[in-house]
Amino acid sequence: MSLAPSPPVSTPARAAVRQRVREREPRFGWRTRERLFGVVLATVMLIVVSAMIGPFIWMFVTSLKTADQIIETPPTLIPRPATLQHFARLFDELAFLRIFLNSLIVTTSITAVSLFFNSLGGYTFAKFNFPYKNLLFMALILTMMVPMQVTMLPAFLLLKELGLLNTYLGLILPAMSSVFGIFLMRQFIYSIPDSLIESGRLDGCSELRIFWSIILPQCRPALAALGIFTFMAAWQDFLFPLIILHDESMYTLPVALATLSGQHATDWGLLMAGSLVVILPIATVFMFMQRRFVAGITLTGMK
Amino acid sequence: MTRLTGTTMAQDAPGRLLLVLLLALAAAAMPAGLRAGQGTGEPLQGTISVWAMGDEAMRLPELARRFEAEHPGTRIRVQAIPWTGAHQRLLTSVAGNVTPDVAQLGTTWVPEFAAMDSLLPLEQYLEGSDISLEDFFEGSAETAYFEGRIVSIPWYVDTRVFFYRTDLAEEAGWDHFPRTWEELEQFGADLTLDRTGDGRIDQYAFQLPTRGEQELFGFIRQAGADLLDSETMEVLADTPEMTEALAFYQSLFLNNYTPWQDIAALGPHQSMARGLFVSFISGPWFVGIFEREVPQLAGRWAVAPLPGHHRESSFLGGSNMAIFRGTRNPDLAWAFVEFLARPEVQLQWYREVGNLPASRAAWEDPSLGGDERWDVFRRQLEVAEPPPPVEFYKAIEDLLQNQQETLILSRRDPAEVTGNLAAGLERLVSLRRTEEGNLAPIVQTILWLLWPLGAALALVAFFKRRQIAGLGRYKTPFFFLLPILLHLGVFLVGPIFASLLLSFTNFDIYSLGSWESTSFIGIDNYRLLLSDPLVGRALINTFYFVGIGGPLTIGVALALALALNSAVLPQKGFFRTGIFLPVVTPLVAVAVVWRWIYAPRDGILNYLLGLVGLPEFGWLADPNLAMPSIIAMSVWKNAGFSMVIFLAGLQAIPRNVYEASDIDGASRWQTFLYITLPMLRPTLVFVIIITTIGYMQFFAEPFIMTDQGGPEHRTLSIVLLLYQEAFDFFNIGYASAIAYTLCVIIAAISIIQIRFARGEEYS
Incomplete structure (x- = not known):
């Protein structure tokens, strides 16, 4: 693992990039692409996470349903009436x-x-x-x-x-x-x-x-x-x-x-x-x- | 029958060095002596423990209080044992000789525990008692016996009847449920309908299982066929009647009177309420379920006895109460068992939990007699029969289910299935233990050999004392590892060593009865498993699961971790928690939801596919799709686990490395390939090895999702197989042999993996 400090960068272009990285300021152009990527990523992750959470939600809803509501097909999302009996x-x-x-x-x-x-x-x-x-x-x-x-x-x-x-x-x-x-x-x-x-x-x-x-x-x-x-x-x-x-x-x-x-x-x-x-x-x-x-x-x- | 019984005596364990193995054997060899404690006239006193199962045990204390009121000075401590795992719990407690005084045993478990010689014979108690086995239904009384001795007392019974929709039957002109097989066939033809005319059946006449030996057992007995004579151990299955029964059962499927798979997600009553099928076979507990969960169906359903053919019959099950030999208070234990058998107590039990009384007298009560439904159950109970009372019934059950599956799913010729069934039964009978074992002297010899071995080690240590002194510079690692190695040595290596030894023996339920009957059998177990087709099948399945599921899980986990580690993703905490949720969600809950997703008829997945015009898939019920379905579920469930490890690993990569690559203008992909991946290598190695080891041992998913490995064993895994051998059939020796075969295979794979990983890791 390298512990030595990164060697000094001399090219002006590189220095400019480095400057932006340092500042962590959103800029137009290069940063917009970065943001767009973030939005796409967040959307994809949102879909994945809903698939992950789905069964959990179902579990939560079911725990609040009465026996006859639970086996309804197709399953309903809102328990009516909700019960704490379980x-x-x-x-x-x-x-x-x-x-x-x-x-x-x-x-x-x-x-x-x-x-x-x-x-x-x-x-x-x-x-x-x-x-x-x-x-x-x-x-x-x-x-x-x-x-x-x-x-x-x-x-x-x-x-x-x-x-x-x-x-x-x-x-x-x-x-x-x-x-x-x-x-x-x-x-x-x-x-x-x-x-x-x-x-x-x-x-x-x-x-x-x-x-x-x-x-x-x-x-x-x-x-x-x-x-x-x-x-x-x-x-x-x-x-x-x-x-x-x-x-x-x-x-x-x-x-x-x-x-x-x-x-x-x-x-x-x-x-x-x-x-x-x-x-x-x-x-x-x-x-x-x-x-x-x-x-x-x-x-x-x-x- | 010449099984070794009775002669067990307290064995003096000849040493403590092979501690665990000896304990396993010696503990089994020390049941308390038989006590003859019949009615000394003294008042009962003391405390006994009673194990009862599941939600029933929750109500039993009420009866216990009533008993205590009748007998002041006594105390009944009821322990609730979950149904899930009850069998393991009982087996281990017999092995460890920590049995309760009284336990509820399912009727088919009684012979098994009696064969271990763990149950107290009850004839002498029955002699002077008010109750008699003639008070019970004939079939129920039969379950009290093992090898001619009375070892339990019936408690409650259940039997199988048809539940059916009266309105749908009437619509087709049936004012009664079929009483014969011919009528049943006609009923099937009349009630199986394509209502919408789209070429797909919307209403099946029946819903019968492809793996349900209790339903099949009814048909077998109705045809006049039988499995085996439990007294002479003669196999009776190879008869034309058996073929007739199997052919009839198969024909109901071939004519499509019943769907080819379980199409309901949460139990048949809901599908029946929606008219997907008209009838199914089940037990008395379903009466309550109907009333509770499908109240809208009230007045439109009824029960009917199973139709007869050459004779009438049905499966008889239920639970008995048994007293363990280890009891210190047999008089009190018997008094309580006797109390539970009294008609009025049985009636009270029925009122509280709805279990049907085994006692005939209890049925005279108006609360049971007046009801038309209970009348059906009563009539069925009069002719219902228990399966053969043999200690290997679990194995018979398994055999029946497997043959049933090939009969239906593979459409095997019924005559051929009859032959296979008979052959399977012959094999099970031949596995019964009849002679003295040789393990005891061998263990003693090994123990004697340990002394010279220890002496030799001491000698070596003495002559090499210089080198040993030179080890002083390793003081720190030595003391750091000492507690850990001691701990792992006792709690991990000890049991592993013991089970490895057991894999060379025929340790099984007979060993629990008397450990002298256990033999050292060399590599016989290993030889046997090489020719066991199920082992081959399970190995293929396991490799399939690991080969496809492993890389998929790791890939998904890595992708998720990278996404979560990305600087641009907002709300990381939310995403992390969300992805980890499936990991913490108990499998029972997961199973319910995924069964709903995969259900062939009402399932979410098929519904979605139907929207784009795709046909119906069987998913878990389809032999070819079952494993991919299980894999998809496992990726969903387990990806979060590896993701957490990857996240921790990604944090170990210093930021400045990324900044450097950023400056060099590396693309996202290049950064991943040339920086992240190499830096992540120790983590990746770890995840790959752990996932491989974990997935090679996959077990829970098929255990709960596909009814223990179906269809046609396409999802049977190696560990599931050995679990069944170990805890369903208690073939500990054979199960251990399977385990160590698997162990060698995993080790080979892991060594290859580590070889590949080595370069980087050790540099």
Whole structure:
């Protein structure tokens, strides 16, 4: 990665272009084309995004409809009359606060702890040399290729033996670090210049300090992305909590919601209301975290 | 039948080194001893846990309170288990020996859990009891047994009847629903109409499934055919009656009396309300659905027993209550099960949730007896029959559905299908375990070999201590990685190692009953999967999905990320969130919406295509279009995920590089090709590898969208196949072998990918 300042540009024409770039002022001619491109891009994106949001809107509308409105064909966009009965049922039939707290405790713990360990692991693999490093890393990657469906039973028996069935820890501990996370962080930490680490060492920082104060702030976009993924996966996980948690008061949100469904009949309104309740916290987390995508390396990488 | 039962005793696990494997085996080997605790006359006390399923469990506490009031000092703790995943939950709890005292079991699950030797035989309790199996419908009482022993008590029943539109039938001159196959055929001819005269059928007489073994089972039994004798394990399927039943079922499709695919998006009642078809087969729960969701149809629909042929019959299902051997309070458990079987309690249960009582006496009550509809169900229940009570019923179900599909979608000759069905059943019977296994001594031997191995390692360490001391300069990476490697070693590598070992054994439901019956079978599982046509099919599907879906997803994600990273795009936060929404939307919700999009008759996509004059496509129901449809949905769902990673990666490219290229007058395309793409390489490598690994393991989409891999297995993926093997049939050994075969394939692909990527990455 080039850290040297760009060589001075001498041609007057180039200098003029550079001047415009510097000022970031919209001009006629060259800038108009740029604007036009922006409008076209925004239009295309608007179409794409409506296709993306469509089902979500449908879900929202359905959660407010009565049973006979839901199955109307063609589907109507406005629920008439709108009803909150499905949400009311969620709160009536489930110990909602407790269940929400269960999910929140487990998910935030997993996210916080695993972000730390995964970035530490990613940093070690990206910036240190040690014997068998690549072999070890390949072995870790290899474990990703084993479908969790076959390791679930042994993992369950292991947790049972450790006395962790039906506990928060039983859900948190297995997710403490993940190969996916280590791999993701490693790829990003590659692009952090070694000189930053070296200067930290020269300043007498401890190795952990270098990681915490120099490396972590540098990979905020990646941490934000990984944080969202981890949060999302833990928040939506169904099968593992289902077999680990044996007590209804320990159920997480997806498990508790699933108990409301019948064997044959599906209550679509209830299902959609439940799905919304699951999505909203993740969407909120995403909206806050996504701002981080534009922070970080942009400034510091070129100091 | 010489299965190994009863003789299980608490096994002393001979060591803890192969921890996980041993646990899997030992836990299964330690069911609590059989307790003979019949009526000591002492008052009941204590607490039991009861697992019940889905929304029914939500109402069960009300009955439990009534029981507790009758027996002060007792407590019934009801746990609601979601229907989705209930089977896995029960299987794992048996494997881990953490079963409840009492559980609701679907009637077809009873034999399976009884075969694991996990259910308490109930004869001695029944002897001194007020209830008797003769109180129940005959078919329902049959479901209480496994291999001649009573292992459960019927709780509620269901059966299949025809739901039909009376007004449409009358319009065609039918004042009753067909009572025989001949009449059914005539009904089909009279009621299948092209009302608009455009050459397209607008009204089908029936809506019958191409994958629905319960409906088909009714026809099979009506023809006098059968599947197998559950006592002698003799296969009875290869008969002319079976061919007759299959031919008749097929003819209803060939004559177009029923559509060739499920054309409704949200259940058949809506399409029936609109007159798209006149009748369909379903169970008692649909009565409530009709009343709730299509009130406008009141008075214009009715139920009718399935027509008979050589005899009358229908599928009988429902749920029983069973007591697990692990219970510490069998007296209380039995008292509660007995309580639930009492006619008045069954009646109360019917009033609260609408489940039909299994007890005949409950039906004498006016609230059930007076109603014409319930009368139809009652008559049907008198002749309805459960499928054979064998522990591998799930596999039979699967076999029936597959043959049904080839019968209809491939228009296979019914006689040939009969042969295939019989052969399939023979194979399933032959897979039953009858002899002692050899795994136990082998595991012990391995454990003994571990000692010298450990000693050898210690010796090596001693002689190489200088080199080890020289490793001191790697102190930092060592301590950084230590917690992570410890963690992954225990929670990831441990289970992987255990399941890898299991792939060389025949670990299955019989192993849960007594783990001595498990054998080390070498590479037999791997050999078996090479000749398994489904594995080949699933591999082709998986490569199809990865080969087309992978590049598409990555391309779309990259394009979206570039657009979002562009300086000229306004409102980035809105766009980012919008594109990410499908990623967070639960698949159940996604599935509903996309089924609506893809529905052949009322679907949004076909509607739009119809506007430009294109014909109707079957999408998910069409064997050739099913996979492309699944891929399109997956791109929509997953692009946002990779987009987020690309966005983070794009941020890592310093701005000044772009400014330089801007100054040099590079075009947008050149900038992308010569600056963005090379700088994005580590991210791209990551996304490609992750997407390949993730897509090679794709599973959820066909699981929920195409009824577990249909039509004709065209969307069956490798992981879906192994999931079915592991959790539907509990062939853990075989499922593990499939998993490691897949693992080797993915590894090969990934190594190639990494090779290509290497140059840049390590420089």
